[in-house]
Amino acid sequence: MNIAIIISYDGTNYSGWQSQPNKKTVQDELEKALFKVFNKQIKTYASGRTDALVSAIGQVVSFNCDDLFPPEKLMYLLNDNLPLDIRIVKSYEVDNDFNARFNAKNKTYEYNFYFGKTSNAYFDKTFSFFKGELNINDMQLACKFLVGTFDFSSFCASGTEVEDKTRTIFNAKIECVNKEYNQYKFVVSGNGFLYNMVRILMGTLINVGYGKIKPESIVEIINKKDRKFAGATVKAHGLVLVKVEY
Amino acid sequence: MNIAIIISYDGTNYSGWQSQPNKKTVQDELEKALFKVFNKQIKTYASGRTDALVSAIGQVVSFNCDDLFPPEKLMYLLNDNLPLDIRIVKSYEVDNDFNARFNAKNKTYEYNFYFGKTSNAYFDKTFSFFKGELNINDMQLACKFLVGTFDFSSFCASGTEVEDKTRTIFNAKIECVNKEYNQYKFVVSGNGFLYNMVRILMGTLINVGYGKIKPESIVEIINKKDRKFAGATVKAHGLVLVKVEY
Numbered sequence: 001m002n003i004a005i006i007i008s009y010d011g012t013n014y015s016g017w018q019s020q021p022n023k024k025t026v027q028d029e030l031e032k033a034l035f036k037v038f039n040k041q042i043k044t045y046a047s048g049r050t051d052a053l054v055s056a057i058g059q060v061v062s063f064n065c066d067d068l069f070p071p072e073k074l075m076y077l078l079n080d081n082l083p084l085d086i087r088i089v090k091s092y093e094v095d096n097d098f099n100a101r102f103n104a105k106n107k108t109y110e111y112n113f114y115f116g117k118t119s120n121a122y123f124d125k126t127f128s129f130f131k132g133e134l135n136i137n138d139m140q141l142a143c144k145f146l147v148g149t150f151d152f153s154s155f156c157a158s159g160t161e162v163e164d165k166t167r168t169i170f171n172a173k174i175e176c177v178n179k180e181y182n183q184y185k186f187v188v189s190g191n192g193f194l195y196n197m198v199r200i201l202m203g204t205l206i207n208v209g210y211g212k213i214k215p216e217s218i219v220e221i222i223n224k225k226d227r228k229f230a231g232a233t234v235k236a237h238g239l240v241l242v243k244v245e246y
Numbered sequence: 247m248n249i250a251i252i253i254s255y256d257g258t259n260y261s262g263w264q265s266q267p268n269k270k271t272v273q274d275e276l277e278k279a280l281f282k283v284f285n286k287q288i289k290t291y292a293s294g295r296t297d298a299l300v301s302a303i304g305q306v307v308s309f310n311c312d313d314l315f316p317p318e319k320l321m322y323l324l325n326d327n328l329p330l331d332i333r334i335v336k337s338y339e340v341d342n343d344f345n346a347r348f349n350a351k352n353k354t355y356e357y358n359f360y361f362g363k364t365s366n367a368y369f370d371k372t373f374s375f376f377k378g379e380l381n382i383n384d385m386q387l388a389c390k391f392l393v394g395t396f397d398f399s400s401f402c403a404s405g406t407e408v409e410d411k412t413r414t415i416f417n418a419k420i421e422c423v424n425k426e427y428n429q430y431k432f433v434v435s436g437n438g439f440l441y442n443m444v445r446i447l448m449g450t451l452i453n454v455g456y457g458k459i460k461p462e463s464i465v466e467i468i469n470k471k472d473r474k475f476a477g478a479t480v481k482a483h484g485l486v487l488v489k490v491e492y
Contacts, residue, residue, distance in 0.1 A: 008366040055368045057427075075364070087367040118321070120254040121333040122301045122486060125371055181303075240368060 003071055004062045004094045005078070010085040011055040011236070018049045026050075026086055030061065033081035037074075038065055045101040047244040048193070053236035058089070058243040062100035098246075106170060106245040108189040111202045112238045114182050115209075127183060128238030134209030136174055136184060142208040143172040145218035146188070146201065153225040155201055156194035157233065165225075167192050174205075187242075196233050203231030248344055249317055250308045251324070252336040257301040257482070259331060264295045272296075272332060276307065279327035283320075284311055291347040293490040294439070299482035304335070304489040308346035344492075352416060352491040354435040357448045358484045360428050361455075373429060374484030380455030382420055382430060388454040389418040391464035392434070392447065399471040401447055402440035403479065411471075413438050420451075433488075442479050449477030 007030070015023035019031070027044060034042040044063045050056060069077060075091035082088070112127045114120075119129040149168040156165055169190040177183040186202055204221060207213045213221075221229045253276070261269035265277070273290060280288040290309045296302060315323060321337035328334070358373045360366075365375040395414040402411055415436040423429035432448055450467060453459045459467075467475045 008368050010367050010371050012371075055371075057366060057368045079364075084370070085367050087365050087370070089364045089366055118325075118335045119333050120303060120335055121256050121331050122254050122303045124330070124333070125256050125258075125301075 001067045001071065002062065002064050002094050002096050002098055003074060004060060004092055004098060004100060005075060005088050006090040007056065007059045007061055008087050008089055009056050009059070011050065011053045013085060014052065016050055016052045016054065017046050017059070026059075029082060029086055030078070033078045034063065034065070036081045037077045038068065040066075045099050047100045047104045047107060048241075050241055051196070051199075051236050051239075054239045054241065056241040059241050060100045060104070060244040060246075062094060062098055100244070103246050104192070104244050106189055106191060107193065108171075108187065108242040108244075109193070109198045110188075110240050110242050111186040111198060111234070112177070112240065113184055113186070113202070113206075113234075114177075116182050120181070123181065123183065126238070128235060130206060130209070132210065134182075134206070135211060136176075136209065138211070138215050139186075139205045139209045140174045142205055142215035142218050143174060143186075143188075145216065145222075146172040150222050151225055152194055152197060152222070154221050154227055154230045155197045155204070156227065157196040157200070158227045160195045162194060165194055167194065167197075172201075198239060199233045199236065200227075200230050202239075203234045205231070206234065207231040247313045247317065248308065248310050248340050248342050249320060250306060250338055250340045250344065250346060251321060251334050253302065253305045253307055253332065253334050255302050255305070255333070256331040257296065257299045260298065262296055262298045262300065263292050263305070272302075272305075275328060275332055276324070279324045280309065280311070282327045283323045284314065286312075291345050293346050293350045293353060294487075296487055297442070297445075297482050297485075300485045300487065302487040305487050306346045306350070306490040306492070308340060308344055346490070349492050350490050351437060352435055353437075353439065354417075354433065354488040354490075355439070355444045356434075356486050356488050357432040357444060357480070358423070358486065359430055359432070359448075359452075360423075362428050366427070369427065369429065372484070374481060376452060376455070378456065380428075380452070381457060382422075382455065384457070384461050385432075385451045385455045386420045388451055388461035388464050389420060389432075389434075391462065391468075392418040396468050397471050398440055398443060398468070400467050400473055400476045401443045401450070402473065403442040403446070404473045406441045408440060411440055413440065413443075418447075444485060445479045445482065446473075446476050448485075449480045451477070452480065453477040 071093040075088040115130040115134045153165045172188045317339040321334040361376040361380045399411045418434045
């Protein structure tokens, strides 16, 4: 039968989703758990790779397996064989032609950040720190220029093999988490994201926040279709895959 | 000179604030950093001990040291000698008779929790999970009965040496963090807390949330002055010392 699971993970101790030789990855842990439950190798497909240190609230993964257990019970069997920093929150049967990778319609990411004079060790557990003052209103305004269907070459790590860099961003905004502590999140959803795209979008918004560039400069940067005009790739810590819709 | 610092820490890797033989504690790390900066042993006083695994956004610590550096620069010198999961956010000079332990007027703690059918590995970074459904309205109502000056013997770990168990709770409430994810925090402030008191208060509120006891039962439990009538001591993970006022 064909199964989809919604899986959460704390990315801190993983080299990302995708299997890699000699690295600890979420996919390897899941496939090890599947092996223990089904006693055979099972190939899994995630909605997309998440980089090293990136966490997930609701990554979606699909795989084909023998019809041995009720689909909704499968999560418990797998959780018993997974480390605590990986937890399946739902398992269910899907149509035979469903593939979590190819059928994703809308992915939502958030990047948790805070700013100020000094960092706070407790906030650092889940937020990324930026020293100094960020103008959140300007960052908010800049977000509006990201919404739409564009060639996002400027926001893609160089050396990527993907040819068509056109993606649609449905929604992009800065949400306040705690005003007193200057904690915010950049929430962005789209039909797909290029390699490092969310982290480069965030790095560019940070430049807006620092007043290095104007909010409307986003339009020019998109039009340049050249990585060198966008901001830095911010660190992965703070980035979370929130949900995937099909 | 007499110095106060506001210090934050991720409690995950520490056996609490207070120095103990053969344990890794926040106090030891801070006193090691002070030794490196001043080349002498310096005794520190925190507003209160925090248990193993408890974090702090704004613990206050005071100590006496030589007048070698501007007080407000001291935090940078100390941070350079502290692990990244301990960060000083402020350092300043205080009156000679100031002691962070004895002069605290108001301490605020928060306990971060969420509930539902299954836990989420990302939420588990900072929240404590309770399986099933919690009635947050009833928990909110129960909080009102905690406010006031009472003998809190029912909410104190047995075997504690403290004689006077009268404390004043100024404020107690449940705040919503994210309704969609059933994430909440219990925020409580008072002039002092007994050993394990916040965790036992939380355990009792959880019983209210599960419908095992009524919100107004809090009054009876306080009046019993006996630990066995209150709820369980919930786990330390999720508990954060937010701020201390003088």
